[in-house]
Amino acid sequence: MSSVKAPVEKFRLGMLLGDTRYRSTTVQVIAFIIFVAVVFWLVDNTVKNLALLGKDVDFSYLWMRAGYDINQRLIPYTNDSTHGRAALVGILNTLLVAFIGCIVATILGVFVGILRLSKNWIVAKLMSVYIEGFRNIPILLWIVMIFALLTEFTPAPKAFKGADPEASMIFFQSTAITNRGAYFPSPIWGEGSMYLLIIFAVSLAAIFFFRRYAKKLQEETGKNLPKFWISLAIFFVPTTLFYFLLGSPITLEYPYLKGFNFKDGLYVRNSFIALTLALSLYTSAFIGEIVRSGILAISKGQTEAASSLGLRPGRIMNLIILPQALRVIVPPMISNYLNLTKNSSLAIAVGYMDVRGTLGGITLNQTGRELESMLLLMGFYLCVSLIVSAIINYFNRSFQIKGM
Amino acid sequence: MKKSLFLSVAAIVGFTAGVAAAGTLDDTIARGHVKCGVSTGSPGFSGVDDSGKNVGFDVDYCRALAAAIFNDPMAVKFTPLSSSVRFTALASGEVDILARNTTWTYSRDTDLKQTFLGVTYYDGQGFMAKTSLGVSSTLELDGATICIQVGTTTELNLADYFKANGMTYEPLPTSDNAESKQQYLAGACDAYTTDASALHGTRINMENPDDHIVLPEIVSKEPLGPLVRHGDDQWADVGRWVLNALVIAEEKGITSANIDSFADSKDAEIHRLLGTGDDDMMAMMGMPKDGMYNAIKHVGNYGEIFERNLGATSGINIERGVNNSWTNGGILYSPPFR
Numbered sequence: 166m167s168s169v170k171a172p173v174e175k176f177r178l179g180m181l182l183g184d185t186r187y188r189s190t191t192v193q194v195i196a197f198i199i200f201v202a203v204v205f206w207l208v209d210n211t212v213k214n215l216a217l218l219g220k221d222v223d224f225s226y227l228w229m230r231a232g233y234d235i236n237q238r239l240i241p242y243t244n245d246s247t248h249g250r251a252a253l254v255g256i257l258n259t260l261l262v263a264f265i266g267c268i269v270a271t272i273l274g275v276f277v278g279i280l281r282l283s284k285n286w287i288v289a290k291l292m293s294v295y296i297e298g299f300r301n302i303p304i305l306l307w308i309v310m311i312f313a314l315l316t317e318f319t320p321a322p323k324a325f326k327g328a329d330p331e332a333s334m335i336f337f338q339s340t341a342i343t344n345r346g347a348y349f350p351s352p353i354w355g356e357g358s359m360y361l362l363i364i365f366a367v368s369l370a371a372i373f374f375f376r377r378y379a380k381k382l383q384e385e386t387g388k389n390l391p392k393f394w395i396s397l398a399i400f401f402v403p404t405t406l407f408y409f410l411l412g413s414p415i416t417l418e419y420p421y422l423k424g425f426n427f428k429d430g431l432y433v434r435n436s437f438i439a440l441t442l443a444l445s446l447y448t449s450a451f452i453g454e455i456v457r458s459g460i461l462a463i464s465k466g467q468t469e470a471a472s473s474l475g476l477r478p479g480r481i482m483n484l485i486i487l488p489q490a491l492r493v494i495v496p497p498m499i500s501n502y503l504n505l506t507k508n509s510s511l512a513i514a515v516g517y518m519d520v521r522g523t524l525g526g527i528t529l530n531q532t533g534r535e536l537e538s539m540l541l542l543m544g545f546y547l548c549v550s551l552i553v554s555a556i557i558n559y560f561n562r563s564f565q566i567k568g569m
Numbered sequence: 570m571k572k573s574l575f576l577s578v579a580a581i582v583g584f585t586a587g588v589a590a591a592g593t594l595d596d597t598i599a600r601g602h603v604k605c606g607v608s609t610g611s612p613g614f615s616g617v618d619d620s621g622k623n624v625g626f627d628v629d630y631c632r633a634l635a636a637a638i639f640n641d642p643m644a645v646k647f648t649p650l651s652s653s654v655r656f657t658a659l660a661s662g663e664v665d666i667l668a669r670n671t672t673w674t675y676s677r678d679t680d681l682k683q684t685f686l687g688v689t690y691y692d693g694q695g696f697m698a699k700t701s702l703g704v705s706s707t708l709e710l711d712g713a714t715i716c717i718q719v720g721t722t723t724e725l726n727l728a729d730y731f732k733a734n735g736m737t738y739e740p741l742p743t744s745d746n747a748e749s750k751q752q753y754l755a756g757a758c759d760a761y762t763t764d765a766s767a768l769h770g771t772r773i774n775m776e777n778p779d780d781h782i783v784l785p786e787i788v789s790k791e792p793l794g795p796l797v798r799h800g801d802d803q804w805a806d807v808g809r810w811v812l813n814a815l816v817i818a819e820e821k822g823i824t825s826a827n828i829d830s831f832a833d834s835k836d837a838e839i840h841r842l843l844g845t846g847d848d849d850m851m852a853m854m855g856m857p858k859d860g861m862y863n864a865i866k867h868v869g870n871y872g873e874i875f876e877r878n879l880g881a882t883s884g885i886n887i888e889r890g891v892n893n894s895w896t897n898g899g900i901l902y903s904p905p906f907r
């Protein structure tokens with residue numbers, strides 16, 4: 166056996182670019198050096214410019230008294246709290262809008278996407294109008310317009326006053342819709358409500374295990390249990406039963422008019438409604454298109470095969486099409502969720518106090534710490550984006566075809 | 570056209586090297602116009618007239634400055650700035666001077682690194698409400714929703730005032746005067762609070778001014794004046810002394826109409842001020858000898874500017890009150906021009 170000896174190649178500098186084995190590394194190293202140089206230049210320039218202005222980079226303002234009030238607070242906050250806490254209040258407000266916005270946008274988007282494929286001409290066309298309308302008009306206009314509609318066409322709290330008021334509460338006197346927002350009854354957690362919550366959580370777990378069991382049963386024996394009705398029963402019956410057994414521990418607190426505004430109850434501000442609604446509607450148009458394209462990506466043969474097996478259209482959609490379409494749908498959803506979150510920074514247009522409004526707005530302005538506040542803001546949005554992508558990617562993995 | 574905060578910050582981060590430091594006057598002369606930041610719209614203080622020209626009390630101060638430097642009151646580029654971006658715009662060099670009903674406060678002076686040039690208007694914070702609301706005092710506003718503009722002293726005073734009086738309120742933050750007004754008119758807030766002067770101007774411009782009242786309480790001191798960045802004393806001197814010159818002119822009875830009749834006045838200070846004597850006082854800060862003459866000639870003295878924009882002729886009808894020369898019972902008092 167004779168081995169062929171590879172010719173020993175001498176390394177020449179020119180090979181760094183000429184040789185495909187080295188070229189990509191070379192390019193990356195050069196790009197990296199340029200990147201570091203630019204970052205260095207920016208940092209250096211910033212420090213120099215700030216020094217010229219007599220400013221330094223200092224984050225200690227976050228521990229100083231804020232001095233301003235915030236209307237919507239998910240955690241206790243007063244004007245004696247710190248700027249850091251004001252930022253936190255803003256962060257929670259941003260997350261609230263983003264979270265609810267994403268859920269509503271997904272639900273609406275899935276409906277719109279499926280209905281746009283409807284065989285009913287009017288429904289399909291209506292959905293096209295919906296999608297094109299929301300997609301092609303800037304989000305800021307939607308936010309401002311919905312807010313304007315909410316404030317201009319609803320009664321002021323004053324209108325609820327008097328013996329013969331111009332406006333009255335709805336849903337058995339429990340809910341007031343005003344030009345400042347909606348007031349709903351809010352729950353009061355009395356004694357024993359803890360047990361009730363535990364029972365409710367146990368019911369949810371029971372539903373989960375029941376569904377797993379039902380699926381297994383169907384796979385093994387072909388027996389199909391009425392899953393929906395049994396789940397519904399587990400959801401309601403034990404909790405309702407124990408609610409009365411425990412002597413109605415949870416009661417409702419109704420909003421009532423006092424002075425200039427309604428007191429008590431759950432107050433959902435118009436700024437929140439307008440922002441969340443506009444973001445959801447806008448984003449749902451994009452999600453609708455993604456859902457549609459996901460469904461269209463599944464070949465028609467599958468639908469035909471399923472219907473020749475005697476499955477009804479609803480079941481074909483739920484059992485055959487959607488599970489496969491999800492693989493196409495989920496990845497682009499990330500960017501829509503992220504867009505919604507980032508677009509929520511338009512909140513100041515309607516006076517919603519998100520993190521851009523507290524940290525990046527009032528705090529920045531009152532303390533003059535532009536650079537620090539902007540860096541923190543960018544850091545926050547970056548973190549949220551990375552976390553959201555990580556979560557969706559995790560889910561995405563479970564939808565993909567295994568072993569591929 | 571509002572300036573994006575992000576762009577202004579980006580400007581600080583790197584794209585303009587050395588905005589501050591000395592030489593703003595030289596840069597301005599080389600450029601040929603003054604870069605002046607004004608508000609996006611506050612009746613009487615800053616606005617745009619039918620022909621598209623910037624007008625107002627704050628605007629006229631910048632025009633006087635331009636007239637002093639260039640002998641041309643139109644050599645100004647006005648940048649409308651909302652309350653929350655104004656300081657960033659000044660710090661980043663977007664504008665070189667702010668004349669934007671801005672309150673002179675300790676922390677703005679020190680921590681925000683601004684140099685205030687004086688006071689053009691002694692103001693205080695007030696509240697406006699609809700007559701139909703039936704309130705006659707700020708102390709009756711417990712529990713009310715109140716419209717404010719973000720990034721102002723207003724929102725801090727509001728918090729202090731309500732706390733001091735054991736009352737609560739719900740803030741409805743907006744980003745400019747127009748938006749506050751709209752929210753207020755739609756009834757989304759019960760009262761609108763800002764500097765009393767701006768309230769008067771806003772009220773007069775409402776469809777039915779009589780449907781609204783400005784409540785009697787003034788809850789803060791708001792000395793409004795022009796300001797520049799820290800770090801350029803020459804530029805600050807120019808701005809400060811143009812303002813002083815307008816005040817001295819009123820004190821001495823010099824107006825845009827009669828200014829030429831002072832050519833043979835016996836008052837030496839007038840000649841120093843107008844550059845009609847032998848001494849070239851203005852050279853001390855690198856300005857043309859007849860700079861103050863041009864400012865007064867083109868724009869008028871402090872009293873004329875006040876009358877034109879805020880007084881009876883303007884329709885806003887604000888009394889001079891404390892904003893009168895000390896010789897007329899007010900507190901406007903300029904150091905001597907010597």
Ligand SMILES: N[C@@H](CCC(=O)N[C@@H](CS)C(=O)NCC(=O)O)C(=O)O
Pocket residue numbers: 607608609610611650651652669670671672718720721722723744745746747763764767768791793
């Ligand atoms: N003087 C206060 C308030 C200044 C302020 O923002 N005033 C309002 C009152 S109308 C304004 O100028 N708005 C015009 C605008 O939004 O540009 C401060 O310096 O913080």
